[in-house]
Amino acid sequence: MTDTNRLVFEYKIGLLAPSQVGKSTLIASLLSEGQRMLNRETTVQLTAADRLTGNRIANADNSVTGALKARVFRPMLMPGTSDPSWFRLLLEPRGHDLPIRFDILDYPGGWLENGGEGPEHEQKWNECEAFLADSSVLIVPIDSVLLMEARAENAALLTAHLAVFQIKQVVLRWAKNRRERAGEPAMVVFCPVKCETYLSDSGSLQDQATDLKHQVVDQFSEVLETLREAAPHASVRYLPIDTYGCVELVSARWVQRPGAPGDIKLEPKYRVRPPGTIARKGLEDLISLLCRQLVDSARMQSEQTAAQREATARYSREYADLREGFFRDLWLKVSGERGRRERIAEADQEHYLEAHETTRSLFDVLAALGERRSSPRLHHLS
Ligand SMILES: Nc1nc2c(ncn2[C@@H]2O[C@H](COP(=O)(O)OP(=O)(O)O)[C@@H](O)[C@H]2O)c(=O)[nH]1
Ligand SMILES: [Mg+2]
Incomplete structure (x- = not known):
């Protein structure tokens, strides 16, 4: 992969x-x-x-x-x-x-x-x-x-x-x-x-x-x-x-x-x-x-990853949108730094959405698996 x-x-x-x-x-x-x-x-x-x-x-x-x-x-x-x-x-x-x-x-x-x-x-x-x-x-x-x-x-x-x-x-x-x-x-x-x-x-x-x-x-x-x-x-x-x-x-x-x-x-x-x-x-x-x-x-693993990625995406977005004063903002734009921050924020948002989607799919699978009833052979020992 x-x-x-x-x-x-x-x-x-x-x-x-x-x-x-x-x-x-x-x-x-x-x-x-x-x-x-x-x-x-x-x-x-x-x-x-x-x-x-x-x-x-x-x-x-x-x-x-x-x-x-x-x-x-x-x-x-x-x-x-x-x-x-x-x-x-x-x-x-x-x-x-x-x-x-x-x-x-x-x-x-x-x-x-x-x-x-x-x-x-x-x-x-x-x-x-x-x-x-x-x-x-x-x-x-x-x-x-x-x-x-x-x-x-x-x-x-x-x-x-x-x-x-x-x-x-x-x-x-x-x-x-x-x-x-x-x-x-x-x-x-x-x-x-x-x-x-x-x-x-x-x-x-x-x-x-x-x-x-x-x-x-x-x-x-x-x-x-x-x-x-x-x-x-x-x-x-x-x-x-x-x-x-x-x-x-x-x-x-x-x-x-x-x-x-x-x-x-x-x-x-x-x-x-x-x-x-x-x-x-x-x-x-x-x-x-x-x-x-x-x-x-x-x-569970997917949920944790989604939560971490959400926090990262939020931070990247705030950083990309941050205003730093007229001259500095001008420089950020001209030098391409603003564009770079923007691309990172978009990528991080996408990664978060992927993990979120994975979690949802796994929930669906679990729900489907949960519908199957176990046979009387299965016992809990603790
Ligand atoms: N009757 C019966 N024989 C089994 C069962 N499971 C395995 N065996 C037999 O027990 C023997 C040992 O099996 P094997 O899987 O090679 O055991 P291993 O050494 O633990 O890997 C084999 O001859 C199998 O055919 C079972 O559920 N019922
Ligand atoms: Mg064997």
């Missing part, structure tokens, strides 16, 4: 989860579902900001759709994330040229668990940590199968497998950062994933919604406490998400896995519910939450 006076809205979104929970799948679903939903019902649209992001999302979507069509859903066969990757998405109000960009960071979950192996990973993880600490929104995907099936014999290992301590550390750094920048957005969304089997609205015969929420609040109680203490202004939400919706847990077995807490790992087996078509749940609510939060922040 060449125009330096143009308002730029950029936000970071961080995901916090150990490996194999569903970060990469969630990011890919967010764009596919976001495009479908926003193109259908609102005044904004969501697009990939660069080709790399577009390709990554297409690959993830193809592999999921393909596996479901072939009725083979073998979680352990999905390739893991090997490097940090940035997904760059644009949220653009229709008919207005003011994109809001947000970057989502994906990284190997193992780095959160133990910082990775060797100095190279450590360096990359440090960069990821800085990104997470600086994010406007943190999404915490949680493995529902682990939460609900660990039960009696391995209950003591649950906290370690969920990486609660590591999550708390990142959240604490994030919260301190957010408190220092109280005018900026701050939201944390706890998202249990892989919950098709436990929630009746995704076709399961059992309804364990209350139990699932109870487990999340119980296991993450220290993280919630940290948030309440270190960033009381942050909004905290609970939103279970099915990124597939058409699969069902058949069994979950603990298998040997050296290096994992207790040297064991829970391995789920799924059955694909015919006809094997993706029926995502909860994502629309997540997209709405993100859009509202980010558009509202953009609106």
Whole structure:
């Protein structure tokens, strides 16, 4: 962008989860579902900001759709994330040229668990940590199968497998950062994933919604406490998400896995519910939450800029119109100084009007987004 006076809205979104929970799948679903939903019902649209992001999302979507069509859903066969990757998405109000960009960071979950192996990973993880600490929104995907099936014999290992301590550390750094920048957005969304089997609205015969929420609040109680203490202004939400919706847990077995807490790992087996078509749940609510939060922040930022530019424009106008006595006024005119001041005043007025117009557009978008009602899946934790 060449125009330096143009308002730029950029936000970071961080995901916090150990490996194999569903970060990469969630990011890919967010764009596919976001495009479908926003193109259908609102005044904004969501697009990939660069080709790399577009390709990554297409690959993830193809592999999921393909596996479901072939009725083979073998979680352990999905390739893991090997490097940090940035997904760059644009949220653009229709008919207005003011994109809001947000970057989502994906990284190997193992780095959160133990910082990775060797100095190279450590360096990359440090960069990821800085990104997470600086994010406007943190999404915490949680493995529902682990939460609900660990039960009696391995209950003591649950906290370690969920990486609660590591999550708390990142959240604490994030919260301190957010408190220092109280005018900026701050939201944390706890998202249990892989919950098709436990929630009746995704076709399961059992309804364990209350139990699932109870487990999340119980296991993450220290993280919630940290948030309440270190960033009381942050909004905290609970939103279970099915990124597939058409699969069902058949069994979950603990298998040997050296290096994992207790040297064991829970391995789920799924059955694909015919006809094997993706029926995502909860994502629309997540997209709405993100859009509202980010558009509202953009609106606040734009309002502040408009106020500053208005003051500047007023000053430039007064300076351009200032009378300084007969001879001095004559000189100002002859030397071209009056004309220069006049041009500055006009340009400043224009910049102010641009920011004012941007604020108005963002208000319109917010109003349109606000009309969408959230589903009963979404809960406020504070
Ligand atoms: N049943 C089910 N499986 C999921 C869901 N989200 C992710 N998975 C599976 O969990 C595994 C790990 O997902 P992935 O996105 O690679 O996790 P990451 O390591 O956190 O990036 C993959 O096999 C996914 O297909 C979900 O909502 N439901
Ligand atoms: Mg991944």
